[in-house]
Amino acid sequence: MxxxxxxxxxxxxxxxxxxxxxxxxxxxxxxxxxxxxxxxxxxxxxxxxxxxxxxxxxxxxxxxxxxxxxxxxxxxxxxxxxxxxxxxxxxxxxxxxxxxxxxxxxxxxxxxxxxxxxxxxxxxxxxxxxxxxxxxxxxxxxxxxxxxxxxxxxxxxxxxxxxxxxxxxxxxxxxxxxLIPETPSKWVIGCALVEYWGVHYKGRLTINLDDLIEKKFAGVFLLGEERLTDLLLQLKQEGMIDLYRISRPYQIVLLQPDCEYVLQKIYHI
Structure with a gap:
């Protein structure tokens, strides 16, 4: 545009x-x-x-x-x-x-x-x-x-x-x-992550967790690093991403880059 x-x-x-x-x-x-x-x-x-x-x-x-x-x-x-x-x-x-x-x-x-x-x-x-x-x-x-x-x-x-x-x-x-709103569901974060990744990191296998915080992704949802990390760990348990936190910069791997997959989870299809 x-x-x-x-x-x-x-x-x-x-x-x-x-x-x-x-x-x-x-x-x-x-x-x-x-x-x-x-x-x-x-x-x-x-x-x-x-x-x-x-x-x-x-x-x-x-x-x-x-x-x-x-x-x-x-x-x-x-x-x-x-x-x-x-x-x-x-x-x-x-x-x-x-x-x-x-x-x-x-x-x-x-x-x-x-x-x-x-x-x-x-x-x-x-x-x-x-x-x-x-x-x-x-x-x-x-x-x-x-x-x-x-x-x-x-x-x-x-x-x-x-x-x-x-x-x-x-x-x-x-x-x-x-206000401090109710935290969005992990699947909301997952859906947004797929869209955001496709725009900013298309073709990348991994990104830094810091990028999602410093480049305003977390701020859209009024999330700090701790709450965002907790939601990402939930997505890791679901097999949607992998998250490596051995040493900084922490790395995220997007394993399921399909937005429709996440939307099915949101609407229980």
Whole structure:
């Protein structure tokens, strides 16, 4: 994806992520190609029809041609309401991963989503402004940036978004606390690891555990080294990876690089 598209911030049409709206998008994509005519038959308003396919793409559910990904197919069939915590964690991962189609989202999560941290709308607006100044040539209005901060926060507070993950809590007007969430399942980490490995380490037999910590993989899930290592040891017991911890740098070997294998585990297929 071109860098200018990754730096776009207005894809949301001023709406936070809505799982029920995306459900309607996936229902169409299961059987037919998305089109304006088919989207018009949903209960979604005009701007929702524009925004929610873009969210579904950024959430890893649709590819660039608006066709279901492997993750999207499993969700559409086995968890259409996207109520399963693992589904919501993977949606969050795809939105916030370092190679996210929407770069500012990853930047905000990595910088601000540290358990115990507090921040305000103004902090996020400043973060986005500085990020765009450093990476983009185009100038966004103050109104557009403020709208984007509201959308970002709303995605993590609203029950129809990712509020059930309990990553954020509103402390006072426009002030938010980053919580210590329930640890994602080992299979969520496994699925994310397969995707991350394919992008950053394709063709590699081993990587350093430190790479997953220093290069922001662990931070997406609000995990420190100890909790991440515990989940990786669980994946080792399942035969998905091997983990060598004789001496640093600790080495990870990916034994099962098939995302569908992990999705079957998540949805008990």
């Amino acid at each position: 071109a860098m200018e598209k990754k730096l776009a911030i207005n894809f949301h049409e001023t709406f936070s992520l809505s799982r029920d709206s995306i459900r309607q998008i996936l229902e169409i994509a299961k059987n037919e190609k998305l089109s304006k005519e088919l989207l018009a038959r949903t209960s979604l308003g005009t701007n929702y029809q524009k925004a929610m396919p873009k969210y579904a793409f950024r959430a890893g559910l649709l590819d660039q041609r608006n066709k279901l990904t492997s993750f999207g197919r499993f969700v559409a069939q086995y968890d259409p309401a996207m109520s399963h915590p693992s589904t919501q964690w993977l949606i969050h991962y795809h939105l916030a991963k370092p190679h996210s189609p929407t770069a500012f989202w990853s930047h905000l999560v990595i910088k601000r989503f540290i358990p115990g941290n507090t921040f305000t709308n103004e902090d996020l607006a400043n973060d986005i402004t500085k990020f765009l100044q450093e990476h983009a040539d185009n100038i966004h209005s103050t109104r557009s940036i403020r709208s984007t901060t509201t959308v970002f926060i709303g995605t993590y507070l609203k029950q129809d978004g990712l509020g059930n993950l309990r990553l954020l809590q509103e402390q006072a007007a426009n002030t938010y606390l980053v």
